[in-house]
Amino acid sequence: MASDPLRLDPATFQLPVGRLRAGYYSDAYFTSTKELLEAEDRHPRVLMQIFQKHESLLGGVDEAIAVLKVGAGHVGSDGVWLPAWDDLVVHALHEGDVIEPFETVMTIEGDYTQFAHLETVYLGCMARRSLVMRNVRAVVDAARGKEILFFPARHDHWLVQTGDGWAAHVAGAIGVSTNAQASWWGGRGVGTVPHALIAAFGGDTVAAARAFAHRYRDRMNVTVLVDFENHSAKTAVEVADALGDELWGVRLDTSERLVDESLADLGPDAPRGVNVELARRVRTALDDAGHSRVRIVASGGFDATKIQHFESEGAPVDAYGVGSSLLRGQNDFTADIVRVDDRPTAKIGREEKPNPRLVRVP
Secondary structure, eight states, X not given: OOOOTTSOOGGXXXXXXXXXXXXXXXXXXXXXXXXXXXXXXXXXXXXXXXXXXXXXXXXXXXHHHHHXXXXXEEEOTTSOEEEOGGGOEEEEOOTTOEEOTTOOOEEEEEEGGGTGGGHHHHHXXXXXXXXXXXXXXXXXXXXXXXXXXXXXXXXXXXXXXXXXXXXXXXXXXXXXXSHHHHGGGTOOOOOOBXXXXXXXXXXXXXXXXXXXXXXXXXXXXXEEXXXXXXXXXXXHHHHHHHHGXXXXXXXXXXXXXXXOGGGGGGGGGOXXXXXXXXXXXXXXXXXXXXXXXXXXXXXXXOOHHHHHHHHHTTOOOXXXXXXXXXXXXXXXXXEEXXXXXXXXXXXXXXXXXXXXXXXXXX
């Protein structure tokens, strides 16, 4: 099977080949269509055209191609699967390409019975990964070059982590939190001293940070959550004093329901959660204590809009940890047959739209 050095190898995805071929993950009407056409000995040669409706980034296209490479075909009279990739002509854009609304991102040409059962799967690959990629790029742009840490793993099913992490990586996230998310490019997950570890040390952030730094300082940039006692400026200085050069940064994560004690002097109108003034006070406290090299990571309810606000206010934040907002929204894809046996045969409003940007997939 020929490969393209610009695309991920199909083996990367560890696809459940047998179940893809059997239509296990496909809408039943597609598997029924394949069965009916084969039973009627009808083998229309079609041009399938795929698009979506937003300004976006294209993700999941290499995975979609892999689905076609391993899943296209049919069962022969002897019960053996006969692959059909070599009989298909596929053109596609690449991972991370900027795409316009209704732009054709992929075409599949060939005997429809060979790939009818795969539509649900290849569209789903692109829908999910493009959603994540578009959302990550939005926060990357909002951050104006500052680091984005991809932290949504806990907000969705574990099976989506690998592809989501890849999509985030392509879109510009500087770090991911699980090894699964980093696996497609051979990286590893990174993280901070979590609240749970601090609790396990009796609520002593400094003790937890010391133990964490001693064990992991050679593997990662040591970053410590400093909101456990809801006094981020005080705790940040205590941690920096204790760890010295072993500390890379502190992470602000104050609950949106609370006013951090660092802002207590502002009275009842003090802003809640992680906010610009809190970041300024933590920065000032660290600088006054001689720790100007310690970075500040802000997390807790961040999306592109909140990051834009922080940046427009000149908040002294060096990186943003972003979670559930990166999984919200939709970026659905649609596939239409636009030609059958070299005759235009498109649903009204879905006529063939050639795209000179498409590249033949070997």
